Amino acid sequence: xxxxxxxxxxxxxYAITTIGAIYFFFPIxxxxxxxxxxxxxxxxxxxxxxxxxxxxxxxxxxTPGSGMYIGPYIITSLIIALSSTAVIxxxxxxGAYGLTKLDFRFRDKLTLxxxxxxxxxxxxxxxxxxxxxxxxxxxxxxxxxxxxYIAWGLPFFTWLMLGFxxxxxxxxxxxxxxxxxxxxRAFWFIxxxxxxxxxxxxxxLTMISIWNDFLLAITLTERNVITLPIALTSNIQGxxxxxxxxxxxxxxPMMIAGIIIQxxxxxxxxxxxxxx
Amino acid sequence: MILLPNVVRTRTSDIIIFIxxxxxxxxxxxxxxxxxxxxxxxxxLDLGIQSYLIPTFIGLGNYIRILxxxxxxxxxxxxxxxxxxSLALELGLGLVLALALLRIPRGVTFYRxxxxxxxxxxxxxxxxxxxxxxxxxxxxxxxxxxxxGFQGVNWLSDPSIVVFVFILLDLWQNSPFAxxxxxxxxxxxxxxxxxxxxxxxxxxxxxxxxxTFPLLKRIFLIVMIVRGLTLFQIFDYVHVLTGGGPxxxxxxxxxxxxxxxxxxxxxxxxxxxxxxxLLVTIPFILYFFKFIIEE
Numbered sequence: 001x002x003x004x005x006x007x008x009x010x011x012x013x014y015a016i017t018t019i020g021a022i023y024f025f026f027p028i029x030x031x032x033x034x035x036x037x038x039x040x041x042x043x044x045x046x047x048x049x050x051x052x053x054x055x056x057x058x059x060x061x062x063t064p065g066s067g068m069y070i071g072p073y074i075i076t077s078l079i080i081a082l083s084s085t086a087v088i089x090x091x092x093x094x095g096a097y098g099l100t101k102l103d104f105r106f107r108d109k110l111t112l113x114x115x116x117x118x119x120x121x122x123x124x125x126x127x128x129x130x131x132x133x134x135x136x137x138x139x140x141x142x143x144x145x146x147x148x149y150i151a152w153g154l155p156f157f158t159w160l161m162l163g164f165x166x167x168x169x170x171x172x173x174x175x176x177x178x179x180x181x182x183x184x185r186a187f188w189f190i191x192x193x194x195x196x197x198x199x200x201x202x203x204x205l206t207m208i209s210i211w212n213d214f215l216l217a218i219t220l221t222e223r224n225v226i227t228l229p230i231a232l233t234s235n236i237q238g239x240x241x242x243x244x245x246x247x248x249x250x251x252x253p254m255m256i257a258g259i260i261i262q263x264x265x266x267x268x269x270x271x272x273x274x275x276x
Numbered sequence: 277m278i279l280l281p282n283v284v285r286t287r288t289s290d291i292i293i294f295i296x297x298x299x300x301x302x303x304x305x306x307x308x309x310x311x312x313x314x315x316x317x318x319x320x321l322d323l324g325i326q327s328y329l330i331p332t333f334i335g336l337g338n339y340i341r342i343l344x345x346x347x348x349x350x351x352x353x354x355x356x357x358x359x360x361x362s363l364a365l366e367l368g369l370g371l372v373l374a375l376a377l378l379r380i381p382r383g384v385t386f387y388r389x390x391x392x393x394x395x396x397x398x399x400x401x402x403x404x405x406x407x408x409x410x411x412x413x414x415x416x417x418x419x420x421x422x423x424x425g426f427q428g429v430n431w432l433s434d435p436s437i438v439v440f441v442f443i444l445l446d447l448w449q450n451s452p453f454a455x456x457x458x459x460x461x462x463x464x465x466x467x468x469x470x471x472x473x474x475x476x477x478x479x480x481x482x483x484x485x486x487x488t489f490p491l492l493k494r495i496f497l498i499v500m501i502v503r504g505l506t507l508f509q510i511f512d513y514v515h516v517l518t519g520g521g522p523x524x525x526x527x528x529x530x531x532x533x534x535x536x537x538x539x540x541x542x543x544x545x546x547x548x549x550x551x552x553x554l555l556v557t558i559p560f561i562l563y564f565f566k567f568i569i570e571e
Binding site for chain 2: 009010012013014016017024025030034091092098102112114115119121122124128129130131147150151155174177178208212228230232243244247251254255257259265271273
């Protein structure tokens with residue numbers, strides 16, 4: 001009796017997860033389907049699922065002058081995401097180390113202040129930043145957007161790194177310092193090697209959110225700087241074949257990154273409050 | 277008391293190297309702008325004014341204007357409606373899938389990998405994807421509906437349906453959030469607790485009600501707050517899907533703010549609105565700190 005019940009539960013569980021998987025994967029499948037369909041006018045039908053796939057939309061989006069060329073947007077997005085993540089990684093690692101290993105007044109208050117900055121509505125700091133940018137001519141420049149992303153990503157980064165640094169036993173570093181290592185050297189040679197996996201994960205999470213960002217890019221840039229999310233959503237009504245191919249090119253690296261760090265994803269999403 | 281050796285003590289130079297750079301960025305780019313935006317919210321500031329830096333102080337005028345504006349109240353109302361429905365469904369769907377995932381003996385990694393994909397896609401792109409799927413001419417959804425013999429739906433031009441599209445899109449992209457977090461939480465509950473209560477004759481429902489839920493309560497609250505705060509600021513979806521329309525039916529609060537800011541160039545009202553949103557979210561943020569401090 002119990003065995004039958006067990007079997008029913010298991011099959012029901014499989015049914016639910018499979019329906020879920022179809023639901024979550026279907027839009028991605030639709031995107032792939034659109035990007036390899038032979039003619040731009042071809043509509044999705046149940047019988048058209050099997051056809052001769054073509055890679056010519058992918059060729060087109062990488063051909064300068066084709067009108068669908070996305071090369072410059074990719075480069076802009078890459079420069080912005082990489083450089084702002086690099087600066088965030090330096091400032092955030094130093095800050096997170098300081099907040100966990102150093103002793104000073106207001107430390108706990110400062111820690112909460114850091115986190116609150118990521119939870120507060122983005123618009124509240126974006127409007128004054130926009131006004132400032134108009135004044136300083138940072139508006140619609142790569143530098144301006146990078147600076148904004150640094151401010152936006154730093155609290156999140158610092159906060160997650162905090163968790164990784166606090167997992168290192170204090171004694172290890174202290175004994176090294178007693179042996180004559182300076183604070184900066186102790187950070188570099190003792191603590192940092194411990195948190196390299198964490199550093200990689202948090203950097204990837206930060207980069208995904210910058211790469212995918214739409215709000216800051218649409219408000220702080222206009223004509224000179226066009227990042228991928230803006231380019232792919234402003235011109236394309238719905239999703240043409242080339243649009244789908246571009247969308248896939250933009251999403252694939254992030255999907256792979258997400259899969260690589262999936263063990264830490266929960267921790268990242270919940271600001272370190274739930275650990276797996 | 278353990279006396280720390282001198283070398284381990286924190287020096288001023290350490291603070292300068294480690295803490296100050298972060299503080300400078302934080303204050304220059306987040307906290308000072310925040311304070312400045314509060315100042316703007318008390319001023320009349322639009323394009324007609326000579327200098328952005330010398331706005332005219334008008335006290336609570338912008339706030340009064342917002343609180344007496346029917347449109348903005350409507351905006352708040354549909355935002356709250358959207359947030360509560362989406363949140364409830366995200367949590368429900370996430371929990372059901374997490375419970376199912378926990379009970380399958382093989383293929384967990386495969387399913388988990390598929391489930392996390394929507395989270396990695398840019399929200400703006402996800403919206404564009406749904407827009408093409410819901411297109412009434414070549415979209416796949418209407419094709420499927422029509423091939424089942426029903427009438428196709430004007431998903432984005434019918435004011436009574438459009439919020440439903442937002443919910444559908446949000447569920448697709450964001451219920452994996454709740455799913456993965458619940459799954460992590462459920463897995464941390466020792467199997468022996470379930471076995472013991474099953475031996476005592478508890479039904480599956482009782483186990484869910486009296487064991488799983490209390491143990492999951494903390495995780496539930498965390499997901500609710502983080503997701504709720506994000507949902508309340510829904511912007512990318514609106515920009516790509518509808519631009520607030522048809523009519524005002526998808527004019528969520530962030531969109532209203534954006535209109536006042538970027539289209540009407542009324543920075544005073546936009547800032548006041550951003551501060552109202554901030555005030556609404558602050559209690560939740562403070563509540564969230566409780567979980568942080570526990571850590």
